[in-house]
Amino acid sequence: MTLYQELATNFERLIQKGSLKVGDKMPSIRTVSKEYGVSINTVIQAYLVLESRSCIVSRPQAGFFVCEKVDLRLPVPQASNPSNNPKEQADDGLIGKVFRNFVNKEITQLSLSVPDESFFPVARLNKCLHKASQTLSSGGTGYDDIQGNFLLRKNVAKWSFTWAGNLGIDDLVSTSGAMHAISLAFMALTKPGDRIAVESPVYFGILQLAKNMGLKVIELPTHPVTGVDPDDVKARIGEIDICLLVSNFNNPLGSCMPEENKKAMVKLLGKHGIPLIENDLYGDVYFGPNRPKPCKAFDEEGMVLWCGSVSKTLAPGYRVGWMAPGKYLKDILKLKLFHSVSGTTLTQEAIGHFLETGRYEKHLAQMRKKLYANSLQFIRAISDYFPQGTKVSRPLGGFVLWVELEKGKDTGKFFDQALSQGISIAPGRMFTLQNQFYHCMRLNYGLPWSDGLDLQLKRLGQMLKQ
Amino acid sequence: MTLYQELATNFERLIQKGSLKVGDKMPSIRTVSKEYGVSINTVIQAYLVLESRSCIVSRPQAGFFVCEKVDLRLPVPQASNPSNNPKEQADDGLIGKVFRNFVNKEITQLSLSVPDESFFPVARLNKCLHKASQTLSSGGTGYDDIQGNFLLRKNVAKWSFTWAGNLGIDDLVSTSGAMHAISLAFMALTKPGDRIAVESPVYFGILQLAKNMGLKVIELPTHPVTGVDPDDVKARIGEIDICLLVSNFNNPLGSCMPEENKKAMVKLLGKHGIPLIENDLYGDVYFGPNRPKPCKAFDEEGMVLWCGSVSKTLAPGYRVGWMAPGKYLKDILKLKLFHSVSGTTLTQEAIGHFLETGRYEKHLAQMRKKLYANSLQFIRAISDYFPQGTKVSRPLGGFVLWVELEKGKDTGKFFDQALSQGISIAPGRMFTLQNQFYHCMRLNYGLPWSDGLDLQLKRLGQMLKQ
Known part of the structure; x- marks a missing residue:
């Protein structure tokens, strides 16, 4: 202990x-x-x-x-215990089914992992965009620096003080969102057949990309509160070529690794020469007193590729993300150049302006308050309406809940039933390659709270009780 | 014949x-x-x-x-005759050297392959961007459709009438520029060790990407006027797994394949089940009476992946491109989703608005006129100032010239000399993996013509004569 x-x-x-x-x-x-x-x-x-x-x-x-x-009150689910059977795989049909309804505005979208657009500061961003079109030479029509927009990198570097980071402008590369950063990291650091260790459950996009690039996925036991335990990684260290963690408010579990575990993880992986891709895109959406540090804060050897974006806090459609790839910087830059030349100049500069004004902190403070209140409402509603034996995560950041029903329930089937009532949920099986989590689901609480939403959760509970 | x-x-x-x-x-x-x-x-x-x-x-x-x-008048260079020695490779040092000076505004940038920003309709694009931020729900902060912005795809599809194309909205996928489209095509259709046939000389970015992805490059003999001859491809057909051509105003040669050659090429490749990636990003910048058709116009079996962008005609920094991947559509969509989720909503919608108003045709007409006049000025200046024995291409579209000096000259070394006089050229060796084109260079005539520019070309000629 x-x-x-x-x-x-x-x-x-x-x-x-x-x-x-x-x-x-x-x-x-x-x-x-x-x-x-x-x-x-x-x-x-x-x-x-x-x-x-x-x-x-x-x-x-x-x-x-x-x-x-x-x-x-409802208990928190146990840590996962994935089997890692190499023959099992993603349920692409299930993912496709859920995806098909992503844009339908008639449906209560509890299946998404992005806050409702009402959480974004649209008017202020429009002003920043206008400013960017004025401050950029030739209105942002020209190619940007290959490493990324200067104003954006300057402000992301500055912002790293919130987690005691000390990034320099030249440590950062801009990307088209965090998934693009991960894609670059995979291209730079892996070859087909390499074994990548990830949390379990984990965002299905990571699994799809890894499988598509021929990687073998090792799913690690993950606790809904404290995430992956360094001891579990240590036990399998010989089987791991690369590691990817969402150390802060992991999607879908909401776990946040304690600082000492992060430190131990960086030390352990570094000792064995294993690079760590850290997707820290939820780190700014914390409900506690401080922003949790990422593993990157303890990275002395440049082995941590720290990734982030504004897709979960400001504007997913802007496609503005970044990474601090440590000692892999040169390789990442080369790949970014070869595959896409450079990023969108205008949206990067606009986000640069937004960060520069200091509005980001105010915006985040409001967003956190709303999201935290929402999380409590959701947990209360689940406690009131869902059947006995339900367990639920207690995320202290982010905007998704992980709900575990009694064994035997099949949320893949339940998806259809809920959809017929105008509610979309994300079945647990989406978040793993293994035969597990059939009785789990992810719910997005990043929606404006209302009596209507309460009623929808009540309906979900009633359907589950039937 | x-x-x-x-x-x-x-x-x-x-x-x-x-x-x-x-x-x-x-x-x-x-x-x-x-x-x-x-x-x-x-x-x-x-x-x-x-x-x-x-x-x-x-x-x-x-x-x-x-x-x-x-x-x-100066003769046109002969068709190339690349040796395809598998041991030879790109001169990365040379490319790096030329790239380092890309953003220096003090230098006359004859080495770029993008028109000067004064050619772009910046004020009008700013208006379209503003309009996009108003017409898009939540100001374009939301994720776009994975296949790409609807307004953009609608107008690119409509615009295909200019080459007798009949693309539908759902035939098109938006990308972050044409290189991103090619990157997706490589990922979808190749595996390490596959052999890709390309023009020679060819844009170095294609070579870098192909080598990076483990492909074997076959450089094809290419004529400065008519491009690649289908008979040359036929002779090597058994060695080719995939083909990439810039059929209209290829960079750097400026060649444009005659229509019957395009037809024959599509038929030949189709017969042998070889996909053709066609990068048609210069097709709209023609000086003749009509837009040349792309190979895609003769593609009956969906084997041609037609790629384009606005990077050479409107706004490279917007990162707006597209592809019509024929029967490979599903694979391309999946890869786009896995690697980057979706594109930048705002710049896609802005370009959609620009195309919708019909301004594109007016803008292109002006741009073509200026560029054609420039090409004549450049050829005249080269004829006046460059040493005897110089040959030069006669592109009927695009904005680059291919200059061939007498054998024995080394444009890689000449680059340094020219740079010291404030002029940047693109040495020929950049555009091949083979030991060839040392006595060649690419010049960008997409700069505002002036007496100063004439003087710079005179200086180049004087240095070459020494």
Whole structure:
């Protein structure tokens, strides 16, 4: 057990024994840090674990409190335990079925992994776009720098201070979104037959790309709160050529690796010469007090290829992403040039302007508040309406929930039933190559909360109970 | 000899024998067509060949005339004859050297293959961009259709009437420029070790991408006027897995395949099940009476992947391109999704608006006029200033010239000398994997003509004479 897990378990016992009663305020983080002689960060991680176990709840500007209805609340799913049978594969038919309804506006889109467009600062972005067309020579019609727009890279580099990063402008390459960054990383670092380790469940786009490029996928056990455990990777280290992790608010689980695990992971992989592609596209959408650091923050040897984008926070349609590829920079630049010459000048400059004004922090603060409130509403609704035995993740960032039903349920079939009622869900089997997660689904809570949405969740619950 | 070549040779003899004297008006195309019982198109091709041989010259709205100074004008280079030694390779150092100075505004950039930004309709494009931000739901922040923006595809499909094409909206996939289209085609249709046939010389980006993806490159003999001969392909057909051609105003030669050769090429490749990637990004920049048809116009079996973009005519920085991949559509769509999700919504919609208004035709008409005049000025200056023995292409479209010096000259070394005088040229060795074209160079005439530019060409000539 790590230090923060020990601390959490200790507090859980205090609550079970009644030393801390429902409604009691938890001791302040500073106090615990002092009393136990541990870092502030360790206490925060411990409290987050307690929160994920429904033992305590945080109230803005008031602190943490012992929960009122510990026993009634839904448990968090167990860590996954994928079988990694090489014969199993993606259910492309299922993915195609869900994709077909992605653009239908009549449907309540709980299956997407992007916030509703009402979350984006459209008017302000339009102004930045206009400004970009004025500040760029020849209105942005010219080819951009191959490494990427200067203003964008400057501001992404500056913004890295939020996770104690110290990126320079020349450490960054712009890309057409984070998937483009991952595609470049795969092209630079892998050959067919190479074995790539990923979380399980994992975003299906990663699986599709990996399979398409002839890679062998190793799915790692993943915990809904703490993500992949470095010890699990260590046990299979000889089988791994490259690793891809979404260390902060992984999609679909919502897990966030504790800082010490990230540190250990970077050290372990570095020791064995295994590059780590880190897709940190949800890191800015945190609900806790601070932005969680990415693994990149602990990367001393340039082995971590840190990827990000504004697709989940500002404008997916702008196709603006980036990567800090560490010591692989030259190879990545070459591939970017060969395959697509350069990126869209205008949208990169527009995002550069948006970041430059400092609006990003204000926008994120609002977005986080709304999303966190939504996540609580969704969990409450699931607790109220879904059948007994349901488990649900407690993400502390991002905008998706992972719901586990009782074994035997088939969310692939349930998809059709829900769709006939105008609701689209993402069945669990989409997020793995293995025969697992049939009784799971991903729900997007990045939709404007309303009584109508509550009613839709109620309908889902009723259908599941039938 | 093909019909049009026969016809051209016949007329050349008439001129040599004095039956047609310098200054005489050539018989009208209609008359020749009637008298010889051949198609209008065959006569046009014959006259273009005569023009390229400096036998005749066209005067707008007056017809073709026998030239005044036949003997004084520079000859066109011979067809290339690449050796295809598998051990030879790209001169990456040379390419890197030329690339490093691409963005330096102090230098006369004769090395680029993109028209100067003053050729682009920047103000009008800005208006279209603004309109796009208004017409798109949520200001273009949302993901676009995976196949590509509807308005863009609708108008590219409509525009295909200019080459007698009949593309439908659903035949087209949008891409981030033409190189992205080629990258997708390579990924869909090739595996490492496959043999790809291309023109020689050919744009170095194609060679870099092909080598990077493990393909074996077969360079085909290419004529500066008529491009690749189907008979040369036929002779090597068993060695070819896939073919890539820039059939209209190929970069760097400026060649344009005669229609009957295109037809024969499509038939030949189709018969042997060899897909043809056709990069038609210069086709709209023609100086003759009509837009030359692409090979795609003769593609009955869906074996031609027709690629295009607005990077050479409107806005390279918008990264808007497309392809009509024929029967490979599904594979291309899948790869586009896996590697980059979708394209930039806003710039695609803006180009859609631009095409929709009909401004494109007006803009192209102006651009062609300027570029054609420029090409004549450049050829005149080269004729006046460059050393004896110089040969130069006579492109009837596009914006680059291919200059061949006397054997023994090294344009790779000459690059440094020219650069020290503030002039950047593209050495011929960049455009091949073989040890050839050392005495050749590509010059971009897509720059605003001025006395200063004339002076720079004079300086180039003086340096070459030393």
